[in-house]
Amino acid sequence: MTVAWIGDRGVPVADAVKHAAELLATSLCPVFSFDTDVHGTRAAIALACRVGAAYDQLEGEATARETAQYTDKGGMFIAPGEVRRRADVVVIAGELPAAHYDLIAELANTVPDLDGETSKRQFFLIGADTPAPGNVKATRLSCEGGIEAALAALRAQCAGRKTSREVAHFNHFAKALAEARFPVFTFCGQSLGPLGLEMVQGLIGDINRKQRASALHLPASENGWGSTQASTWTTGFALRTGLARGYAEFDPWRFDVARMIVDGEADLHLVVVNDPKRVPLAQKGVELIALAWTKKPVAGAAVTIAIGVAGVDHDAVVYSSRVGTLAAIEAKAPSELPSAAAVLRQIAEYLPHEEALPC
Amino acid sequence: MLTRIAGGEIVDPVNGRVGKGDLWIEDETIVAEPSGRQPDVTLDATGCVVMAGAIDIHSHIGGGNVNTARLLLPEQHKAHVPRPATTPLSKVGWTTFETGRLYAQMGFTTVVEPAMSPGAALHTHLELADIPIIDKATLAILGNDDFLLSMIRDKASPIMIEDYVAWTVASSRALGVKVINAGAAAAFKENVRSFSFDDVVPFYGTSSRSIVKTLQAAVAALHIPHPLHVHCNNLGIPGAPDTASETMAAAEGLPLHLAHLQFYGYGTAGKRGFSSEAARLAALVNSTREITIDVGQVMFGQTVTISSDVLRQFSARGTANPKKSVIYDGDANGGGIVPHNYRADFYGSLQWAIGLELFLLIEDPWRVFFTTDHPNGAPFTTYPEIFELLMSREARVKAMEGLSKRALALSTLPDLTREYTFEEIAIMTRAAPAKLLGLKDRGHLGAGALADIAVYRKGNDIAQMFRSAALVLKNGELVVEDGIVKNYRWGKTLRLKPTPDKAMVKRLEAYHQERYGLSLNWFDFPDSAIQREQPFSEVSCNA
Numbered sequence: 001m002t003v004a005w006i007g008d009r010g011v012p013v014a015d016a017v018k019h020a021a022e023l024l025a026t027s028l029c030p031v032f033s034f035d036t037d038v039h040g041t042r043a044a045i046a047l048a049c050r051v052g053a054a055y056d057q058l059e060g061e062a063t064a065r066e067t068a069q070y071t072d073k074g075g076m077f078i079a080p081g082e083v084r085r086r087a088d089v090v091v092i093a094g095e096l097p098a099a100h101y102d103l104i105a106e107l108a109n110t111v112p113d114l115d116g117e118t119s120k121r122q123f124f125l126i127g128a129d130t131p132a133p134g135n136v137k138a139t140r141l142s143c144e145g146g147i148e149a150a151l152a153a154l155r156a157q158c159a160g161r162k163t164s165r166e167v168a169h170f171n172h173f174a175k176a177l178a179e180a181r182f183p184v185f186t187f188c189g190q191s192l193g194p195l196g197l198e199m200v201q202g203l204i205g206d207i208n209r210k211q212r213a214s215a216l217h218l219p220a221s222e223n224g225w226g227s228t229q230a231s232t233w234t235t236g237f238a239l240r241t242g243l244a245r246g247y248a249e250f251d252p253w254r255f256d257v258a259r260m261i262v263d264g265e266a267d268l269h270l271v272v273v274n275d276p277k278r279v280p281l282a283q284k285g286v287e288l289i290a291l292a293w294t295k296k297p298v299a300g301a302a303v304t305i306a307i308g309v310a311g312v313d314h315d316a317v318v319y320s321s322r323v324g325t326l327a328a329i330e331a332k333a334p335s336e337l338p339s340a341a342a343v344l345r346q347i348a349e350y351l352p353h354e355e356a357l358p359c
Numbered sequence: 360m361l362t363r364i365a366g367g368e369i370v371d372p373v374n375g376r377v378g379k380g381d382l383w384i385e386d387e388t389i390v391a392e393p394s395g396r397q398p399d400v401t402l403d404a405t406g407c408v409v410m411a412g413a414i415d416i417h418s419h420i421g422g423g424n425v426n427t428a429r430l431l432l433p434e435q436h437k438a439h440v441p442r443p444a445t446t447p448l449s450k451v452g453w454t455t456f457e458t459g460r461l462y463a464q465m466g467f468t469t470v471v472e473p474a475m476s477p478g479a480a481l482h483t484h485l486e487l488a489d490i491p492i493i494d495k496a497t498l499a500i501l502g503n504d505d506f507l508l509s510m511i512r513d514k515a516s517p518i519m520i521e522d523y524v525a526w527t528v529a530s531s532r533a534l535g536v537k538v539i540n541a542g543a544a545a546a547f548k549e550n551v552r553s554f555s556f557d558d559v560v561p562f563y564g565t566s567s568r569s570i571v572k573t574l575q576a577a578v579a580a581l582h583i584p585h586p587l588h589v590h591c592n593n594l595g596i597p598g599a600p601d602t603a604s605e606t607m608a609a610a611e612g613l614p615l616h617l618a619h620l621q622f623y624g625y626g627t628a629g630k631r632g633f634s635s636e637a638a639r640l641a642a643l644v645n646s647t648r649e650i651t652i653d654v655g656q657v658m659f660g661q662t663v664t665i666s667s668d669v670l671r672q673f674s675a676r677g678t679a680n681p682k683k684s685v686i687y688d689g690d691a692n693g694g695g696i697v698p699h700n701y702r703a704d705f706y707g708s709l710q711w712a713i714g715l716e717l718f719l720l721i722e723d724p725w726r727v728f729f730t731t732d733h734p735n736g737a738p739f740t741t742y743p744e745i746f747e748l749l750m751s752r753e754a755r756v757k758a759m760e761g762l763s764k765r766a767l768a769l770s771t772l773p774d775l776t777r778e779y780t781f782e783e784i785a786i787m788t789r790a791a792p793a794k795l796l797g798l799k800d801r802g803h804l805g806a807g808a809l810a811d812i813a814v815y816r817k818g819n820d821i822a823q824m825f826r827s828a829a830l831v832l833k834n835g836e837l838v839v840e841d842g843i844v845k846n847y848r849w850g851k852t853l854r855l856k857p858t859p860d861k862a863m864v865k866r867l868e869a870y871h872q873e874r875y876g877l878s879l880n881w882f883d884f885p886d887s888a889i890q891r892e893q894p895f896s897e898v899s900c901n902a
Contacts, residue, residue, distance in 0.1 A: 038485065039890050070430045074683040074696070081478075081690045081875045085505070086548060106876055113874065114505065114548075115562065182548065208673075212550045214688050232429045233421070233486045236453040248454075250433045317481065317888050323877065324690075325423060325479040328884035341890070356847035358456040359489045 003306040003337065005297035013305065017343065020270075020289045020303045021350030024051045027268035027287070029244070031257045033058040033280070034227065034272035037310035038317040038326060040340035041227040044272060045234050046357040047348045054242035054266075056257035057227055058273055058280075062220030064252050065189035065197065067228055067238045072194075075201035078184055078214035079324040083107065085114045089176050089183035091124045093200050094147050094191030096133045100218045103322060104186075105134030115181055122176050124169075126150050130191070143167050147192065151199040159206060183213045190220035218321050226319030226326060234359040261286060272340045274309050291340055308337030360399045361385050362835065367404030367814060370785045371411065373803035377782060382409055384810040387835040391806045402837070404814050407829050410785045411802050412468025412811030414792035417588075417618055417653050418733040419665045420458050420472050420495070421486030423479045424694040427685050428663045428734075429453060431696050434681075459491035460844050461740055466813025466828040469494045469792075469801060469853070473537055473588060473618065474667045476500055478690050480531035481884045487852050488889045492838050494811075494896070496796070496853040498588050499531045500667055502538035502570045503545045504691035506870060508563040511573055517580065522863035524577040530883045532854040532895055534796060535585035536578050537618075540592050540668040541570035544692045547670040554670060555592050556605045567592055568609055579613050581857060582901040584797020586614030586651070591623055594671050599623040600636040603643075610649045616795065619655025619732040620644075621714040628769065633706060635770040637713045641720030644727070651795060652721070653728035656714035656745055658737035659707060661700045665735060667692035675699075701737070708766035710736075712759075718749055719775045724786040725794070743826040749779040750821050797898055798853065810835035851896040 004016035011019075024030055024047075032055040034044050048055050057063045069075060080103065083090070090107055112119045123138035127147035132138050143150050143165040153163045157170050158177070167173070177183060187200050200215055207213040219225035228238045235241050237250035240257075253259070260266045261283055268287045271279045276292040282300030290298035290305075293313075297304040310316035311329040316339070320327040348357065362384040369380050383390050383398070419425050462470055470490075475483045475497040487495040501507055501524065510520055524536060542565065543554035549561040556567050575587040593602040603623035607615070617623075620640060628634035644650050661680075666672050669686060672695020676684040685696040701707045714736065721727040733739040747754045752775075759767055767773055779787075793802020800809045814830035827842025838846045868879045886894060 042489070067430070070427070070685065071433050072683070074431055074685045076686045076688075078688040079478075079690045079693070081877075082548070082688055084876065085874060110876070181550075212548060214686075228430070229426055229482070230485075232426050233455050234489060236429055236457075237433055238430055315885075315887065317485065317884075320881070323478070323881050326482045326485065327881055328481060328888035356491065358454070 001295075005304040007302065008297050016303050016305050017346045018350055020305070021347050023268060023287050023289060023302060024270070024347065025351055027051065029260070029266045030268040030270065031055070031260050031266040032270045032272070033257050034340070035221065035223050035274070035278070036227065036272045036340045037223065038226050038230045038319070040272060040310065040344065041230040042234060042359045043341035043344035043348070045231060046359050047344050048243050049358055050348050050351050050353055052244040052246070053270070054244065054255040054257060054260065055239065056255060057221060057224040057239050058271065058278065060224060060239060062189035063224035063228060064240060064256070065192070065194060066217065066219055066225070068194055068252065069197045069201070071238065073198055073201060076204050076208065076214045078216055080216060080322060081324070083184050083216050084110060086112050086182045087121065087184040088112050088119055089122050089124070089180040091126060091183060091185045092130065092133065092138065093126045093151065093185050093187050094196065095127070095130050096186065096188050096218055097190055097220060099222065100188075100321060101134040103218070104136050108134065108136045124173055124176070126154065139169050139172055141167050141169055141173055148196040148199065151196055151203070155199055155203040155206065158203060177207070180211070183207065184216050185213070186216045186218050188218050188220050219319070222319045222321055229319065229326065272307070272344070291343055293337070305343050306337055307340045307343055308335055310339065313337045314339045361393065361396060362400045362402065363398035364402045364404045364409060364812065364814065364830070367407045367409035368817070369409045369804060370781045371804040372782050372786050373790045374805040376804065382804060382812065384832065384835050387810055389804055389806055389808045389810050402830055404830070406817055408781055408815045408817055409804070410466070410813050410815070411789040411804050411808070412813050412831065412833065413466050413788045414796070414798070414802060415462070415467055415470040415730065415739065416728050416792045416795060417473045417730040418470050418739050419474060419735070420470055420490065420733070421455065422472060422475055422483035424474070424665050424667065424687070424696060426486065427687070428665050428696045431683060431685055432663055432698060455486055455489035456491060459493050463492040463831055463833070463839050463844055464827060464842050465742060465825060466815065466831050467493060468811035468813070468831070468833050469496070469798070471495070471534065471796065472497045474498065474500055474539065475531060475533060476667070476689055476692060477527050477531040478882055481888060484532060484852060484889055484894070488849070488891050488894050491847045491849055492833055492844065494850040494853055496534035497532070498535045498537040498585070499527050499533035500537050500539055500692050501527060501574060502541040503543070505874070506867070508542070508545060508560060508565060508570070511565045511569060512563045517576060519863070520573060521577045521580050522860040524574070525581055525857040526859040526863050526867060528583065528855050529857050529859050532852065534853050534855055534898060535583055535588060536574060537588040537590065538571055538574050539590040539666070539692055540594070540670060541567040543567070543592060543668065543670045547673065548688060552670070552674070556602055571606065572609060575610070575613055575615060583855060584898070584901050585795060586616045588616045588618055590618045590668060594622045594668055595625070595675070597625045597627045597633050599625055600640055603640055607643055607647050607650050610647065612649055614649050614651070617650060617652045619730065619736065620652040620717055621655045621657065621710065621736065624713040624717065631705065633709060635709060635713045635716060637716035638720055638771050641717055644721050645723070651726045651728065652717070653730040654714050654717050655730055655732035655736045656718070657701055657707065657710040658731065658741040658744065659701050659703050659711065660737070661698070662734045662737055663696060663698040665694070665696055667694040669693040669695050671695070672697050703762050705763045705766045708763035709769060711762070712767055712770040712772040715748060715755065716770060716772050716775065719777045720771070724783040725791045727787060728792060728795070729788050743822040746784065746825045747821040750784070752776055752778055754821070797901065849891055852894055853898050854895050855900060856897050857900060
């Protein structure tokens with residue numbers, strides 16, 4: 001079975017790896033986009049160090065918004081296990097990715113058990129258009145102007161201020177909040193912009209003056225958040241970091257890889273992703289290296305190398321929203337396909353180097 | 360390979376060897392001088408002090424909270440790259456790679472991350488595995504977790520509690536156990552805003568004292584070499600010496616280690632209600648033989664406080680500088696990240712003085728340990744300056760010139776004349792940490808010891824001497840020359856491996872299924888998940 005291609009031509013993996021290394025070595029501005037596990041991320045960053053690349057999460061806008069909440073403001077957060085066991089009010093602040101529906105359904109099917117009393121769990125949903133995840137029964141809190149307006153009005157009403165737009169069912173929410181032992185707000189960068197994310201934290205900060213509350217981060221991309229963690233310990237910075245000057249620089253605008261390609265700054269794009277359909281189209285003047293779970297070459301790619309899927313073809317470490325930290329997962333159907341990390345480290349080996357890789 | 364370190368001034372208090380001589384190394388191990396053999400390599404140590412590699416028992420170098428601090432403060436790291444000498448956090452060792460490099464250059468070869476949440480052990484170990492050159496270890500946090508608090512409430516037998524502690528240490532690959540503001544994180548979730556040693560955790564009905572005593576007994580019964588590592592209640596609060604005193608008294612003859620005692624040295628005298636009670640605490644340590652402490656020295660400048668004492672960090676978030684923080688309610692302790700700038704004002708001057716008073720007033724260097732609680736009191740890269748302050752009264756006098764006179768008037772520091780000797784430094788930073796952690800293979804230069812060796816070129820500038828080791832060997836490999844890392848290698852993480860009781864594993868599996876809807880497997884991982892060759896090295900429990 002062919003697992004590596006130069007253009008449309010099937011080649012031994014070693015040849016494809018060598019050609020990818022040659023392209024990287026001659027590139028003036030290489031950029032990487034990935035949607036991969038933790039070790040895939042570490043290997044990609046090690047390679048980026050060696051060739052001076054910038055890197056980002058593939059389709060990483062939402063991950064960047066979540067990152068900005070931490071880098072610019074901070075906030076109060078809670079572990080998912082603690083939400084299951086303690087939260088008697090759950091406020092879903094904006095639409096959640098389908099990957100988190102099971103967790104919400106699980107919260108709906110359980111009650112908090114850490115207060116020693118028979119408890120119940122109430123759900124609220126912020127935003128007129130926010131779908132109820134897992135068909136959970138929730139009271140909708142909304143007003144004109146969209147979800148961020150609803151959040152702002154909710155915060156203002158909770159603080160006893162007058163608002164030009166009233167939040168529907170506010171009195172019900174205020175009563176639940178007053179009686180709550182530990183309300184929790186879920187948030188995700190997919191549906192909330194920077195102001196919305198900040199408003200959620202502002203509301204939680206207000207509540208914590210007198211009682212407890214916190215926020216459950218349900219990331220837009222679990223791989224994206226796992227990669228953010230790995231990037232932060234290896235380079236000191238989150239994703240959207242560049243290494244062209246020989247040291248790490250973090251700039252969420254400058255190293256937005258999608259922007260760098262559109263603006264003609266990059267001349268090589270290395271993409272790591274399971275689904276080959278998600279590999280962005282090759283752009284004129286930009287060499288494309290694709291590492292994907294594929295049986296055929298990616299259209300327009302100078303090099304394609306087939307990789308296994310983390311947790312299916314090979315064991316992996318991934319971020320799990322269910323436990324709120326990194327977790328080891330076993331391969332469900334182990335195969336001969338190499339991991340992204342293995343291929344990326346092979347490419348790095350072909351490149352001239354004097355210094356040790358940082359990870 | 361046979362290596363000789365020739366002509367250095369050897370300082371090895373464990374083996375009573377102090378004076379000029381040679382040190383011989385065969386591969387990874389220190390050996391007696393071999394007769395009739397020539398060395399393959401000779402390293403000239405003329406004019407140098409030769410010690411075992413230093414061991415840091417309490418430095419927050421990796422894990423979820425440390426990484427959140429990095430995430431929270433990109434501007435700090437960004438600022439230091441182009442202007443490394445003058446900008447805040449400029450020497451903090453911000454990445455895992457830099458952490459290993461900077462520690463090694465100072466002659467440190469083993470560092471303990473003292474606060475690992477057992478539920479996030481994999482994350483911590485992945486970070487530690489990316490720290491090059493040095494060996495690492497971690498302490499598992501217990502004492503705010505529902506399982507333990509429920510067992511104490513339900514009067515579980517000591518053996519059951521020991522089984523749980525053993526499982527936690529084994530599954531999280533820890534070298535010991537730490538308790539952080541015992542019970543306070545659980546109480547904070549019930550909206551309790553202050554918590555002292557005899558306060559009771561709502562719902563569980565158990566006091567902080569009871570939690571500490573329970574864990575102390577379990578650690579002793581399991582023969583874990585490192586005594587229970589205690590972060591007391593009321594950190595940073597004027598009046599905290601009372602809490603520290605109560606905690607020391609509660610040791611009752613069994614070993615207990617109190618972390619970063621400087622933060623508990625604040626009295627309430629003076630018109631600001633903030634004064635030094637270091638002398639009182641030092642006297643207590645001197646008279647309580649079962650107590651060991653580390654200092655948590657404060658140095659001036661920007662840093663970030665990282666602590667699993669979530670209640671304390673929540674209280675401190677109003678003082679964040681810059682004005683942002685993270686508070687995390689974890690499954691047990693959680694944590695808080697609050698950036699802080701220690702200024703040479705009244706309060707900062709007094710904090711700085713209290714740490715030095717503790718160093719200088721605690722008489723036995725085997726029971727006082729050298730830490731800044733990195734990065735809470737200061738980044739670990741300030742260690743050379745602290746060595747100088749300890750070894751030179753003149754340096755202290757000079758440093759005090761720029762500080763608050765009113766603060767220093769409330770401290771005994773100006774009157775202290777003690778100067779640490781090289782032998783005392785070697786005890787405090789090598790021999791004693793190895794003994795405290797149960798690391799028999801290091802901390803000394805006797806035959807059979809691991810060849811972790813630091814060679815410092817003697818000079819008038821003490822800080823420079825400790826900042827740039829002339830030579831550092833890790834496992835017999837030369838890794839640093841003239842203060843520069845020449846050879847990167849990957850160290851190991853040291854761990855205990857008590858055998859978990861099968862009935863306890865079964866019980867924990869049922870608990871996690873029922874309470875969290877998850878298999879216990881989510882909280883464990885195979886060594887292969889680290890993706891390094893033999894990432895762990897096993898340390899034996901005491902016989």
